[in-house]
Amino acid sequence: xxxxxxxxxxxxxxxxxxxxxxxxxxxxxxxxxxxxxxxxxxxxxxxxxxxxxxxxxxxxxxxxxxxxxxxxxxxxxxxxxxxxxxxxxxxxxxxxxxxxxxxxxxxxxxxxxxxxxxxxxxxxxxxxxxxxxxxxxxxxxxxxxxxxxxxxxxxxxxxxxxxxxxxxxxxxxxxxxxxxxxxxxxxxxxxxxxxxxxxxxxxxxxxxxxxxxxxxxxxxxxxxxxxxxxxxxxxxxxxxxxxxxxxxxxxxxxxxxxxxxxxxxxxxxxxxxxxxxxxxxxxxxxxxxxxxxxxxxxxxxxxxxxxxxxxxxxxxxxxxxxxxxxxxxxxxxxxxxxxxxxxxxxxxxxxxx
Numbered sequence: 001x002x003x004x005x006x007x008x009x010x011x012x013x014x015x016x017x018x019x020x021x022x023x024x025x026x027x028x029x030x031x032x033x034x035x036x037x038x039x040x041x042x043x044x045x046x047x048x049x050x051x052x053x054x055x056x057x058x059x060x061x062x063x064x065x066x067x068x069x070x071x072x073x074x075x076x077x078x079x080x081x082x083x084x085x086x087x088x089x090x091x092x093x094x095x096x097x098x099x100x101x102x103x104x105x106x107x108x109x110x111x112x113x114x115x116x117x118x119x120x121x122x123x124x125x126x127x128x129x130x131x132x133x134x135x136x137x138x139x140x141x142x143x144x145x146x147x148x149x150x151x152x153x154x155x156x157x158x159x160x161x162x163x164x165x166x167x168x169x170x171x172x173x174x175x176x177x178x179x180x181x182x183x184x185x186x187x188x189x190x191x192x193x194x195x196x197x198x199x200x201x202x203x204x205x206x207x208x209x210x211x212x213x214x215x216x217x218x219x220x221x222x223x224x225x226x227x228x229x230x231x232x233x234x235x236x237x238x239x240x241x242x243x244x245x246x247x248x249x250x251x252x253x254x255x256x257x258x259x260x261x262x263x264x265x266x267x268x269x270x271x272x273x274x275x276x277x278x279x280x281x282x283x284x285x286x287x288x289x290x291x292x293x294x295x296x297x298x299x300x301x302x303x304x305x306x307x308x309x310x311x312x313x314x315x316x317x318x319x320x321x322x323x324x325x326x327x328x329x330x331x332x333x334x335x336x337x338x339x340x341x342x343x344x345x346x347x348x349x350x351x352x353x
Contacts, residue, residue, distance in 0.1 A: 007048050009050055009077045010051050010052065011053075012079045013054050016178065016179065016204075018081075021231060026286075028284050032288075034271065035291075042298065066092055069097060074097065075097050076293055078286070080286050083106060097113070098303055099114045106149065107153075114329060115331075118331075121228075123333075125158060126158070139167050141198070142174070143158065143172070144201065146178045146203050155175075207234055208234055216242075232345055240343050248345055251281065254280055260321070337350075
């Protein structure tokens with residue numbers, strides 16, 4: 001390993017249900033690395049990304065990371081991958097190298113040396129539920145999620161919230177294996193629940209298949225859908241005929257008409273062209289992950305966990321998501337609600353945490 005370069009394991013999905021957002025993740029991460037290097041790199045070293053397929057079984061991904069660390073091939077880890085992978089990787093890297101986890105997640109991660117760039121339910125999911133009740137009168141929900149840690153833990157947060165809210169009730173919860181192909185029985189259960197809305201905690205192509213099955217039986221005429229994990233690439237795959245009354249909550253949307261968001265879109269298009277994958281919220285989180293790693297290291301002057309944690313206490317900067325700041329090991333950011341309009345996601349509100 002050359003000391004002239006900072007080699008980073010970039011863990012993004014090239015397989016599995018989340019692979020649908022993989023190309024956007026890789027492009028956004030590469031753009032961030034290009035911009036970091038154009039500004040002088042990290043601690044005077046060129047930042048280089050080594051892609052690891054994060055769409056595989058968590059143990060397989062963790063095994064690859066362990067090998068890269070043990071051979072000195074990488075000095076940091078970042079990227080978009082599901083929480084089941086993070087739970088395997090976090091204790092493995094703690095005390096060895098910094099780990100910036102970029103996606104939205106269920107909250108509660110406190111492993112030393114792990115920094116989190118994504119949204120958490122208290123600032124994303126719960127304010128969205130409150131907005132849906134107040135603005136649309138959607139008060140009863142059926143949860144549909146994949147059967148792993150992020151959907152299960154997020155559903156538990158929503159359930160506790162509903163217990164203390166007179167405006168929100170969870171009527172039913174359905175969890176399916178990652179990679180489920182047939183959602184007919186799930187849609188039937190949603191219909192029988194009588195809920196006004198579906199809280200979708202599904203990943204990638206699972207969400208796409210559910211959306212199509214949901215609309216195929218006409219449930220989109222009577223029931224809204226809300227997802228904290230729905231980007232423009234997933235909307236495209238769903239198709240305009242199946243996006244009626246579909247809402248998403250995120251810290252970034254490609255249609256976000258802020259100066260920083262528009263400038264990011266311009267730089268992305270200039271780098272990759274108009275035919276590139278849309279830099280949706282999930283891909284853009286990888287831009288945040290790489291950028292956050294670089295900014296923490298520059299402020300700390302080192303890559304050690306203690307130095308990075310100290311640097312995080314006062315770190316704030318402008319990103320495509322607007323002004324962001326660190327609080328503990330989490331990146332605080334504004335969160336927005338968008339409504340699908342055909343193949344577009346139009347921002348309709350900024351949510352209050």
